[in-house]
Amino acid sequence: MEEKLKALALRYEDLEAQLADPAVYTDAEKLKRVNQELKELAPVAQAAQAWQRVTQARAEAEALLHDPDFRELAQEEWEQAKAEQERLQEQIRLLLLPKDPNDGRGVIMEIRGGVGGEEGALFAASLLRMYTMYAQSRGWKMETVSMNATELGGVKECSVLVEGEGVYSRLKFESGVHRVQRVPETESGGRIHTSAATVAVLPEAEEVECEIDPKDLQIDTYRASGAGGQHVNKTESAIRITHLPTGLVVECQDERSQYKNKDKAMRVLRSRLYEMEQARQAAATAAQRKSQVGSGDRSERIRTYNFPQGRVTDHRIGLTLYKIDAIMDGDLDELIDALVTADQAEKLRSGAEDASE
Structure with a gap:
């Protein structure tokens, strides 16, 4: 890990030097690339610098452990430095995980009403509202591309563009089948119906990547x-x-x-x-592992929204939250944070397995 950190630190210094060169500002495309890479490397560089400082502090405290006059204070400082060093080491391991090259992109999100007829279309409209409110809370820009609505306000199918910082890195976990259990507005007998809608999240491609x-x-x-x-x-x-x-x-x-x-x-x-x-x-790529949080296949059932019980369950990680009203109002961060954590844990396990082979 130390060798990789040294290489990244040198790259970070090189990028900072490029940014200090007036010539780079004459090339807009190069300036954009340098700024983007600096932004991506900054968290690792900052964590690595903090780790070096705390490593030095731990070594200094350890040297004082043999001095009777400072032993008690040195022991306390050594333990604090050790705990902070371990925390930073774990943080750096996560930061060094292979990045999804699409994470910084905007997305095309496609939502379609599935089984359940009109109720499936009404649920698709509820999902569209949920993602619209989530995008607003993150400061993202959302534009409708196409909309095929029903007479009752449901959505047969729609496509929307979502742009902003980290859009794909957050929304990529939403691809799949979303199932709902509730009493439909069209149901006079008060019976609970099960219906579904599908969501597809596509990273937006640049012209040069897809001619x-x-x-x-x-x-x-x-x-x-x-x-x-x-x-x-x-x-x-x-x-x-x-x-x-x-x-x-x-x-x-x-x-x-x-x-x-x-x-x-x-x-x-x-x-x-x-x-x-x-x-x-x-x-x-036959050796490619399927992520714990799902393949992103829109035919895979990923989540159930149970309105009578007020719960939302994500089946990929076994997480159930009893806050369905907040979630339907766009409060998705707790769900998505858990999916990001599970994805990182799977990548760490895969990396450990690869290293042992």
Whole structure:
């Protein structure tokens, strides 16, 4: 670990030196990369510096243990330094875990009503509201790409763009089947129904990472439907893009501008193609372990929301929280923090197993 920390410290110093060079400010792309890497390395560099300081303090306290005049005070300082050293060592181990290259990206989130008919669509609308409130609490930006709503206010399917700091690192654990148990608004007999909605979280791909040949695209325009006033139905501003080699179809009718709709649709298409390529690469790597917190497959049931009992259970880590109203109002941090911790623990175990082989 010490060798790795030394290498990271040297890299951090090199990046700081680059940032002090006026020439780097003439290259916007390079400046962005340097700042991003500095930001990523800063927590490790700071923890490593703290660990070096406390290691030195422990050594100094240990030297005084043999002096009768200072033994009692030195013993107390030595124990404090030892505990802090162990805490920092664990923190550094977590910071040195391999990073998901997509963690800093924005996402395309797709929510679809599943089994349960209208109740499944109403639950999908509840999930959309939950994620919207969570995004607001984190200071993220959320934009609708497409929305297929029901007459009762449910969501058959929708796509939204979410942008901000650490979006994918938090939302990636939300992919899968979300099950709900509650008395539907449409149920007159008061019986509890079980229905579901699916969530897919796709890391947003950059243009350079997913080049699309224009000849592979079929682009159709049509008049948008739904709410939006007279303009919506008078102009062909809605866009449908079909990627001919894969058959993927993306629609966007949220904006009045045809150009803006096309731009949003292309962002969704790039992200879907990027996800398909990532899935292909993962499947080709036979030794790749499946994470404890799930593969992110949207067919995997990940969570149950039981309204009569006021509880939410995440099946991947066996966590049950009795605060369903707060969670449905976007208070997701306790759930997501537990999933992040479980993911880190699994990576630490995998690393230990690999080291012993």
